[in-house]
Amino acid sequence: VQLQASGGGLVQAGDSLTLTCAVSGRTSSSPVMGWFRQAPGKKREFVAGIYWSDGDARYGNSVEGRFTVSIDNAKNTVYLQMNSLKPEDTAVYYCATSRNWRMVRFDSKYDYWGQGTQVTVSS
Numbered sequence: 001v002q003l004q005a006s007g008g009g010l011v012q013a014g015d016s017l018t019l020t021c022a023v024s025g026r027t028s029s030s031p032v033m034g035w036f037r038q039a040p041g042k043k044r045e046f047v048a049g050i051y052w053s054d055g056d057a058r059y060g061n062s063v064e065g066r067f068t069v070s071i072d073n074a075k076n077t078v079y080l081q082m083n084s085l086k087p088e089d090t091a092v093y094y095c096a097t098s099r100n101w102r103m104v105r106f107d108s109k110y111d112y113w114g115q116g117t118q119v120t121v122s123s
């Protein structure tokens with residue numbers, strides 16, 4: 001399984017940004033896609049997760065209502081639409097796959113990871 005995250009950049013507070021995760025080699029045994037982020041000096045944080053087959057989604061408390069995760073099955077691509085960005089959203093964002101929907105918020109349950117894309121939000 002290979003994951004390629006892209007779309008990061010430098011934006012101002014209040015702006016929007018969409019991250020893309022291109023997935024190849026994924027099988028039905030890895031039905032969960034997750035987005036995590038890690039800021040300097042902080043632990044990796046759950047951002048959003050989605051169940052590939054039905055689009056059921058979960059969000060971290062800090063992004064609920066501002067971020068939206070979605071899947072394009074035809075393109076094997078997962079998106080993270082980020083609105084109303086805040087300086088505290090600054091981090092490296094990673095996409096990953098998991099077999100375990102019940103543990104969607106736990107990064108230790110993810111098997112494959114993309115390389116990360118930097119998002120910087122200026123105030």
